[in-house]
Amino acid sequence: MKIKYPIIVEGKYDKIKLDSLFEATIITTGGFEIFNNQEKAILIKRLAEKSKVILLTDSDGGGHLIRSHIKTILKPEQIINLYIPYTRGKEKRKKAPSKEGVLGVEGIEKEKLLELLSPFSDTSDGCLKGGITKTDLFVLGLSGSEGSQKKREEVLDKLSLPKNMSANAMLSAINILYSKEEFVNIVKEAQR
Secondary structure, three states: OEEOOOEEEOOHHHHHHHHOOOEOOEEEOOHHHHHOOHHHHHHHHHHHHHOOEEEEEOOOHHHHHHHHHHHHHOOHHHEEEEEOOOOEOOOOOOOOOOOOOEOOHHHOOHHHHHHHHHHHEOOOOOOOOOOOOHHHHHHOOOOOOOOHHHHHHHHHHHOOOOOOOOHHHHHHHHHHHOOHHHHHHHHHHHOO
């Protein structure tokens, strides 16, 4: 499957995994090297001038920091935020799990990666599924009210997404993954 936008991932093993599934331009941040690598930051900026870029970091704290840093390099409209499920486990090549004990991009099943990236293939229209708005999140009690963070964490857990996502990050992810109807039903199930 050919992906029409460049994909930014953390490390070389993430790149190897995606290279085995997709024909795409894949850029690695070198993990935390991105914080001090001006050449890499310039490359990412140049890519984003030509087209949007897909940002696909791990669901752990390190991935969150890297994602946040890249968001300071690029404008929000230049980024397509994709999130892998928050899945406990360890990558096959490692002797021990990561510090947080969750899988990174390299450890996620290929079916999930295909599902995440297929809306951005050359044959798709790249449209978002959902049409879910910030107002919807507010009405569902997931933002802007007392206890909304806890409710959001419960829904994110049900969706196997990182629990530390902001309401805006959640909105970006769910609009790619779910229709409005699917999402409302998931929220109702999580709140039972």
